[in-house]
Amino acid sequence: MSAIILAGGLSSRMEGANKPLMEFGDTTMIGRIVDNLKSIFSEVLIVTKNQELYQDYDAEIVLDKFEHQGPLSGIHAGLEASRTENNFIVSCDMPFLNLDLIRYMLNQSVEDILVPRVEGHLEPLHAVYSKQCLPKIEKAVRREKFKIIEFWEWDDVDVRYIEQTEVERFDPNLYTFFNINTRKDYRQALEILTKMNKEELD
Numbered sequence: 001m002s003a004i005i006l007a008g009g010l011s012s013r014m015e016g017a018n019k020p021l022m023e024f025g026d027t028t029m030i031g032r033i034v035d036n037l038k039s040i041f042s043e044v045l046i047v048t049k050n051q052e053l054y055q056d057y058d059a060e061i062v063l064d065k066f067e068h069q070g071p072l073s074g075i076h077a078g079l080e081a082s083r084t085e086n087n088f089i090v091s092c093d094m095p096f097l098n099l100d101l102i103r104y105m106l107n108q109s110v111e112d113i114l115v116p117r118v119e120g121h122l123e124p125l126h127a128v129y130s131k132q133c134l135p136k137i138e139k140a141v142r143r144e145k146f147k148i149i150e151f152w153e154w155d156d157v158d159v160r161y162i163e164q165t166e167v168e169r170f171d172p173n174l175y176t177f178f179n180i181n182t183r184k185d186y187r188q189a190l191e192i193l194t195k196m197n198k199e200e201l202d
């Protein structure tokens, strides 16, 4: 299976910074995600609009085919470029990936999509997508239906769920789904990182 990191967003809530390249521990946010994913996936793709920004990372760069159309266009380009049937897709602003949870997800059967359902919300940017979804996603993007969950609803997509109790077996604090959009989120994430590093040392 391949891993696909979406990094073509505008980071407009981050007031001038491109969030995947913000410092995070001894690397950057995306650096931490790439390193983690590389330990379980042989193929890691970064989908972006700017090839040069990410060329120092140990990942293949894929460019968006549809401009400024949100994460769904990144999912589209990533699935099109990937060489595997099933693909783990993740946002570039979720730096607390839990590898045991991801391994667990990879071991479940997937028809079109496998997505966690946590605190009443779906987490479509930490989910497994089959290449089978590609024509349905392309149709949605061409019709300018950019909401990820929207295309599942009207296009006969087989969605399976990972429930919160399953997630909590691996990640009781649900840090996996902490995503960073603002400076405040970033400060909070650095605090979590310090706490995690300290717990690891103790």
Ligand SMILES: Nc1nc2c(ncn2[C@@H]2O[C@H](COP(=O)(O)OP(=O)(O)OP(=O)(O)O)[C@@H](O)[C@H]2O)c(=O)[nH]1
Pocket (backbone or CB within 6 Å): 006, 007, 008, 009, 010, 011, 012, 013, 014, 047, 048, 049, 064, 067, 068, 069, 070, 071, 072, 073, 074, 075, 090, 091, 092, 093, 125, 181
């Ligand atoms: N490849 C690709 N990824 C995208 C695109 N739009 C958003 N993403 C990614 O999707 C994920 C979630 O994006 P958001 O946080 O909703 O949007 P953002 O543009 O990054 O940030 P804001 O401008 O603050 O909303 C992030 O990993 C983004 O990099 C896009 O057009 N192409």
